[in-house]
Amino acid sequence: MNTIIELKGISRTYTNGGQPLTVLKDINLTIAAGELVAIIGASGSGKSTLMNIMGCLEVPDQGDYYIGGQNAAHLSPDALARLRREHIGFIFQRYHLMPDLSAQSNVEIPAIYANSQRDTRRQRAAELLARLGLEGREHRKPGELSGGQQQRVSIARALINGGEIILADEPTGALDSQSGQEVLAILSELNQCGHTVVIVTHDLSVAQHAQRVIELRDGEIVTDTGRKSVVSQPLPLLNRSRQKGWQSLLDRTHESLQMALKAMNSHRLRTALTMTGIIFGIAAVVTVVALGEGAKQRTLANIKELGTNMVSIYPGRDFFDDAIDSIRTLVPADADALAKQNFVDSVSPEVSTADIIRFNSKSASASISGIGRDYFRVNGITLVQGTTFRDDRNALQEVIIDDNARQALFGDLGVEPLGQIVFLGSVPARVVGIAKSNRDYTPNRITVWMPYTTVMYRMVGKSVLSSISVRLKDGIDNAAAVSAITQLLTQRHGVKDFMLFNRDEFRKSIEHTSMTLSLLILMVASISLVVGSLGVMNIMLVSVTERTHEIGVRMAVGARRSDIMQQFMIEAVLVCLIGGALGIALSFAASALFTALAGGMLTAIYSWQAATAAFFCSTLIGMIFGYLPARKAAWMDPVTSLANE
Numbered sequence: 001m002n003t004i005i006e007l008k009g010i011s012r013t014y015t016n017g018g019q020p021l022t023v024l025k026d027i028n029l030t031i032a033a034g035e036l037v038a039i040i041g042a043s044g045s046g047k048s049t050l051m052n053i054m055g056c057l058e059v060p061d062q063g064d065y066y067i068g069g070q071n072a073a074h075l076s077p078d079a080l081a082r083l084r085r086e087h088i089g090f091i092f093q094r095y096h097l098m099p100d101l102s103a104q105s106n107v108e109i110p111a112i113y114a115n116s117q118r119d120t121r122r123q124r125a126a127e128l129l130a131r132l133g134l135e136g137r138e139h140r141k142p143g144e145l146s147g148g149q150q151q152r153v154s155i156a157r158a159l160i161n162g163g164e165i166i167l168a169d170e171p172t173g174a175l176d177s178q179s180g181q182e183v184l185a186i187l188s189e190l191n192q193c194g195h196t197v198v199i200v201t202h203d204l205s206v207a208q209h210a211q212r213v214i215e216l217r218d219g220e221i222v223t224d225t226g227r228k229s230v231v232s233q234p235l236p237l238l239n240r241s242r243q244k245g246w247q248s249l250l251d252r253t254h255e256s257l258q259m260a261l262k263a264m265n266s267h268r269l270r271t272a273l274t275m276t277g278i279i280f281g282i283a284a285v286v287t288v289v290a291l292g293e294g295a296k297q298r299t300l301a302n303i304k305e306l307g308t309n310m311v312s313i314y315p316g317r318d319f320f321d322d323a324i325d326s327i328r329t330l331v332p333a334d335a336d337a338l339a340k341q342n343f344v345d346s347v348s349p350e351v352s353t354a355d356i357i358r359f360n361s362k363s364a365s366a367s368i369s370g371i372g373r374d375y376f377r378v379n380g381i382t383l384v385q386g387t388t389f390r391d392d393r394n395a396l397q398e399v400i401i402d403d404n405a406r407q408a409l410f411g412d413l414g415v416e417p418l419g420q421i422v423f424l425g426s427v428p429a430r431v432v433g434i435a436k437s438n439r440d441y442t443p444n445r446i447t448v449w450m451p452y453t454t455v456m457y458r459m460v461g462k463s464v465l466s467s468i469s470v471r472l473k474d475g476i477d478n479a480a481a482v483s484a485i486t487q488l489l490t491q492r493h494g495v496k497d498f499m500l501f502n503r504d505e506f507r508k509s510i511e512h513t514s515m516t517l518s519l520l521i522l523m524v525a526s527i528s529l530v531v532g533s534l535g536v537m538n539i540m541l542v543s544v545t546e547r548t549h550e551i552g553v554r555m556a557v558g559a560r561r562s563d564i565m566q567q568f569m570i571e572a573v574l575v576c577l578i579g580g581a582l583g584i585a586l587s588f589a590a591s592a593l594f595t596a597l598a599g600g601m602l603t604a605i606y607s608w609q610a611a612t613a614a615f616f617c618s619t620l621i622g623m624i625f626g627y628l629p630a631r632k633a634a635w636m637d638p639v640t641s642l643a644n645e
Contacts, residue, residue, distance in 0.1 A: 569630045
């Protein structure tokens with residue numbers, strides 16, 4: 001006799017209200033391959049617990065149980081799942097079918113977990129359904145089938161991987177008498193084909209169809225009719241064509257993805273509320289990053305207008321020197337010496353004063369800057385009309401005015417400024433150019449520029465400079481250049497009687513401040529992302545609770561813990577990815593709104609790095625905050641889960 005199930009000294013005790021309750025007491029049982037056995041007993045006699053142990057759904061407190069000669073008492077949960085998946089098929093009283101899947105998809109589930117090839121399992125599922133009288137109903141969902149038809153689907157599911165052992169728990173309990181007789185006839189036929197069938201029932205009329213009847217009472221076997229003559233044939237070998245590892249992983253992932261989408265669709269409102277936190281969190285973070293980058297670029301552009309990579313030199317040992325106005329240390333020769341240095345791009349001597357500028361009857365106060373020809377290059381100022389001076393050394397009476405001066409002197413007259421003669425105090429000068437005024441910083445200030453020699457000799461009557469502006473070549477180490485300038489001028493003067501203002505330090509300070517503010521706002525925005533993430537975890541925990549029964553069914557048909565975990569992780573990641581995509585789209589709309597409200601003063605700058613980071617962040621959130629619910633689902637007890645409907 002070929003033994004397929006053997007139990008030795010099996011006992012099982014539960015705790016009920018703090019009191020131990022022994023359900024099975026020292027059970028010894030042997031079932032041969034090909035037997036049709038009925039286990040009967042009153043409610044609470046332990047028959048369902050015995051079936052769960054034989055089906056590797058439950059582990060006894062003591063004793064050993066062998067399935068096909070393998071001691072299952074010492075196997076890991078995944079090894080037990082493998083036994084259920086490859087050797088055992090369950091038929092339940094309540095069918096336990098997935099309501100969102102078709103009949104064929106329900107039948108295929110164990111084969112998916114067994115890594116069967118897609119075409120092979122689909123063909124076998126269709127053949128089994130046709131064999132059980134469900135041809136043409138393969139694509140109907142359980143709700144569209146009668147009770148008897150649903151039970152046939154569960155029988156097909158039990159047979160998809162071979163079903164050497166078929167465990168039927170009250171298989172006719174929810175059926176009318178005719179459907180019940182049909183199911184019993186199918187089980188008898190399967191037994192005659194070589195399947196070992198164990199029926200758990202309290203109905204003696206059902207037990208009479210078995211060759212052997214075992215009665216349990218208070219957790220003990222009280223009667224066993226013994227094995228009657230069995231006429232059975234060996235089961236035909238099932239073609240267990242396996243997929244390769246990566247194909248199996250893709251297949252199971254695809255099935256998990258489908259289940260996740262169906263679960264999200266079934267609870268659309270809950271899914272939408274879950275996504276809301278992620279959407280606003282991602283939108284806030286991405287918008288802050290984009291607006292921060294826009295503000296940074298605009299600030300740098302404004303600094304560039306003031307002069308990039310520029311060093312300004314002033315007389316005096318310190319900016320707070322009380323005698324700074326009487327110090328006369330910088331001369332045009334210093335500017336000439338600086339212009340010869342290989343790290344210098346351009347130099348402009350500078351001297352400043354203020355006076356009235358007049359044209360015909362129009363006059364206004366103006367700031368007058370005496371400059372060198374390269375001043376506009378040094379400071380990055382754009383000439384909108386005309387050209388710079390022909391010569392800055394011969395006190396030519398030429399002037400370049402800004403937009404403010406043009407508007408004040410020529411705006412109402414309709415006269416073209418270029419070539420006109422204006423008076424700066426008592427000095428006449430011809431307008432040779434118009435420069436762009438810096439309206440962002442000096443909206444009402446009029447600035448004009450003349451050759452520095454003209455201002456020195458014709459207006460202020462002094463031979464020293466107010467300052468020297470130096471533009472460094474691109475790629476030059478700013479700190480090294482400042483050190484070289486200091487050394488050169490100290491050698492020329494014999495003492496350090498000047499001071500330097502390095503505009504690159506100003507730029508770095510602005511960048512640092514901008515980055516600090518952006519990080520601060522980003523941290524505040526991240527709070528909403530964290531809140532949304534906690535929402536994902538809470539909703540996923542609710543989802544696990546609601547789908548406890550589904551988890552139990554999947555475990556019963558052979559799902560590994562990793563399969564259960566994968567399904568819920570995919571759902572969490574999917575929620576976060578969709579929320580992240582919608583959040584990025586929302587950030588575009590929000591940035592457009594902020595730009596419009598700012599009147600063009602602030603513009604968001606997006607980058608693919610920011611979008612990639614947002615998607616990565618969404619995925620990470622799904623993985624981190626979906627892990628705990630997924631782990632909870634994977635570590636559930638199959639028997640407890642099945643009982644939860």
